[in-house]
Amino acid sequence: xxxxxxxxxxxxxxxxxxxxxxxxxxxxxxxxxxxxxxxxxxxxxxxxxxxxxxxxxxxxxxxxxxxxxxxxxxxxxxxxxxxxxxxx
Numbered sequence: 001x002x003x004x005x006x007x008x009x010x011x012x013x014x015x016x017x018x019x020x021x022x023x024x025x026x027x028x029x030x031x032x033x034x035x036x037x038x039x040x041x042x043x044x045x046x047x048x049x050x051x052x053x054x055x056x057x058x059x060x061x062x063x064x065x066x067x068x069x070x071x072x073x074x075x076x077x078x079x080x081x082x083x084x085x086x087x088x
Contacts, residue, residue, distance in 0.1 A: 007013055060066070
């Protein structure tokens with residue numbers, strides 16, 4: 001038992017390539033296991049996102065201390081028209 005303890009406490013044992021490789025491998029395996037054990041992110045649908053955005057927008061609209069400005073710009077051009085009007 002003392003020889004085993006002395007072997008693991010010896011600095012030369014930990015500086016050997018085999019010991020360093022084993023330590024790195026065990027560390028990587030532990031990290032991979034910890035990452036895979038975590039539960040995955042919940043599945044979010046488009047309807048859920050739209051519902052959340054509506055709730056957030058209504059919450060902002062309900063605040064009378066702020067002014068909201070919205071702008072929607074729709075542009076419908078064919079690629080040929082945009083090339084012909086390109087500066088140059």
